[in-house]
Structures are given as structure tokens and as C-alpha cells.
Amino acid sequence: MKPFLIVQAVVSIVLVVFILLQQRGTDMGNGLSIEGAFSGGYHTKRGFERFLYYATVVLGVSFLILSILNVKFG
Numbered sequence: 001m002k003p004f005l006i007v008q009a010v011v012s013i014v015l016v017v018f019i020l021l022q023q024r025g026t027d028m029g030n031g032l033s034i035e036g037a038f039s040g041g042y043h044t045k046r047g048f049e050r051f052l053y054y055a056t057v058v059l060g061v062s063f064l065i066l067s068i069l070n071v072k073f074g
Helices: 003-023 028-032 034-039 048-073
Strands: none
Touching: 003 048
């Protein structure tokens, strides 16, 4: 099996887990509606929430790069 494909599968699973962990703090109504995004107010990310946010961005970019590499070398 191709090594980029294995790494991409692992990154995708971790990315899904991190996204689900971020959504755990919002209830169903606020998480899925546009109006709910504006009613909660603004707060800064701290601690583990900040880590999850930046790790999700890094994993998303990594997934994109791995996808391009799989197309190019696959």
C-alpha cells in the first residue's frame, strides 16, 4: 500500500475527531443555525480549545497537501 495513502487516512480520522471535539461545546441549535452563531457572543479561545483550533487548521492543511501528493505520485 502507498505510504501517503496510509498517512492521509490517519490524518483524516484525527481531523474528524478534533472537529467533533470542537462541536461538543455547542448545542444542536446553535451549532447548525446561522442565527445561533451570532447569539452566543464573542469569547477568546483558551487552553485546550485553542490547541484544538490550531491543530484542526494544521491537520486540514496537511490533509490537503497529502491529497495533492497522492494525486501527483499515485
